[in-house]
Amino acid sequence: MTPRQPPPPDPEDPKIAELEAKLKRAYRKIRKLRREVAELKGEAIAPRTTGKNRRSHRRNSELSWLGTFLFLIVLMAGGFWVAFRFVKPYILSSQPTVKTPVISPKPTVSPPPQPAAASELTYNVKTPPQLTYSKELQAIADGLVNLAISQKLPTDKLSIYLIDINRQSFAEYRSQIPRFPASVTKLFWMVAVYAQVEANLLPADTIDYDDTCKTDLCQLVKHSDNEAASHILDRLTRTTSTPQNENFEDWLERRYFINRFFRSAGYHNIDVSQKNFPIADLKMEEPERWDLKMRGNPEQPIRNQISAEQAGRLMYEIATQRAVSETASDRMLDLLGRDLNPQVWRRDENNPIAGFFGEGLVDSGVIFASKVGWTSESRQEVAYVRSPDGEIAYILVVFGDSPAYSNNWTIFPRISRFVFDRVKVR
Template sequence: MPQQPPSDRRNQIIAELQSDLAHAHRIIQQQHEQINQLKEQLQTKTRLQRDSQFVNQEISNSQPSSHSAIPPNKTLIRGRKRVFSSKKSASKLTLLQFTSLVAVIVALMTGIGFALMRRQNSSPSEQTKTQSQAVPTVPKPQASISPTTALTVPSLPPIKSPPQILPSQIALVNSELVYNPQTAPNFQKSPALQSIVDEIVSLAISKGLPKKPLSITLIDTKNGGTYGAYQQDAPRFPASVVKMFWMVYLYAQIKNRILNEADFTPQLNEMIKRSDNNAASDIIDAMTKTESGKNLDEKDYESWLKNRKTINVFFQNAGYKKININQKTYPITDKKIYEPQGFDLKMRGDPKNPIRNKITTQQAARLLYEIYEGQAISSDYSQRMFTWLSIDSATRIEKRERQNPDEFNPVRGYFSESLPEDVNFGGKAGWTSTSRQEAAYIQTKDGKAAYILVVFAEDRAYASDKKIFPEMSRLVFERMTK
């Protein structure tokens, strides 16, 4: 991989720092909530101490003059003393936790201040270059994007929530946006690639996994877009893979000056890099002028629904037939929305057979192909999207051994876990308790092999199996690099 110029590396470091700052803001908000909880616990401690003093006084007053006479309720009184004693110890522990928490917040604020000071102390010319020339010269639309191209994302301002949508104030979204490629690429089926896909299916069967809920698309981007597939036209639930479609629709609005890219850089970082549902919700609200969790008038539902469907219309008009991607991913924790409600619930229809997001592996593979070929929206915006999707080798090495169940990990249990460290990799993974999905672009360091692999598996057996996707990926890599 060619070495980045010092200026590009400096800009990349600044962008990473600002991304970390945005994440730190969220952590601090969470710490504030914990502080409030600890304050309540301290107030409880004060009340307990007052009660303890009162009980001790009662005990003292109730002691008989003769030590030989034991009052009948002495055992009860001793029990009450033990209860207050244990509560007092718990309160001391809470105080220690509070002190530790304050220390953590002070450290965070110090780090933020240091990062901001470094940013402010950079020379005026460097600041101008970072803000106005964050993206270097990009290839022409007909040229594919090189994964080795040095690219820095725009600066990350603090995350802002989109304006609230008030009842009876839903304006219709511009539904005339046009996606660049109006028809799907004319991929030719390859017996060699089909043989590889058949091997993937056989691998799943050999592991005792069902093949009916499985869909696969494999595209060789080095040989004019030849492909192999298994049930690639079956619509399936995409989980968080849908977020790369939302990213493309967002850049369509940015290109047409409907939205400003700088306002959404933090949300893009959270939605794509961290697969954050809160950021994804903000992006959908802004793109469609809709909002979740509000008690809107029933007469506003048709306008609300039409706005949401503009995401579908945008891709359907470009040949993404029957695609449905207008429903949010849950939970949305910052709004305390843990499942669809209000209009979001109503649009799902019959609760026994709800309408859900549906994408085929062919559609996910096509979108990745158009991004990496510089065709999605425009060449420069395709390169920006390529950067968001990329997962560098250092990140892959770091996340390969992480096992935190509360952290989104696009490596462990997915394609890149089993690949060599020097491959160029980009994509989006998804997971639910009943499914596992991934769409990825893989290119060898020497550029001799480049392909797109998409696998959707809608079954609990795949959701709980963290080895099958890495094994599938390794099989494909070995065959494609022969």
């Protein structure tokens, strides 16, 4: 924060005006005294004076020196007062400000780092992919920024991450800034479910689903259902939103497992420990009890945060069969798959195609997998796009952390088409 400079003294301050008037009267007095001194000096060079005249001269001289002394006292007092008016703001600003302490979580945007225990399950891909920066891809990313500008959308609230899978290259725009991810967190919870099933920490039927999509996992990914997501996060962390006879710190330690799972693999400062609301079966429109308490200071609450780069990395690891295992990655990619046929997705009023990347690719014939997020204040999507022959294969992530993106239902389809048309001619 830039320090605020102290304001100059107000020239119309009545105290200053009063002092200036006193100074003017003092100046007039001293001029009068000086005239009297001059007259007395004129008498002093006359012929030798009598004793009476000498005594009068001494008296007048003493009066002259007394007037001069008084004038200097007044002048110095006025000078000190004016100087104090100038210096006072600096003196006050240099004093420490005492504020009422505010209890807030540390840090205020994410829970404190907690290293995973030696026996605790962690994500299997420990380091980010080794990708090469591409100026050619960067030109595409820059074009997306210009597209947002042309729509009068705030670019400081925009993050972009683009990976060309075949060329192992990337480009980005503000991709490392942690942003609120909305339902993109469900992509991460899905990966953790498959990891726990393969580690025999969850029953095998946790990942079962069919065309009816009745299971929690299918509802979590296909329909982004918050109730199913609540059940999944409870199972992953051995917690519940309605705890009974538990210690909050123990409960919080278990809930933070999901953060440690990814942070131990280089997903630095990621936070995916908060549930999405509303949750129908809990009759909760917003966080309550310990779900609310874990957010800390309500003026600056801890919220989920993911960077566009982290979302792109996880989708890349799924698409390249590295997440958990080849089999798990293939099954997750199948869950994330979207049918771009308008006759199919338009049947669902809450489909993840309209207003998102898929709508811009309905006639492209691509294989498309994605996870979207949307709130009244933001719009997000991470997607894997591949042509049937595999010549085109890329990951695109866009986070628009502003109501301007939330309310714009054409920008994401236009972004998607812009990228596809330029990647296919590379």
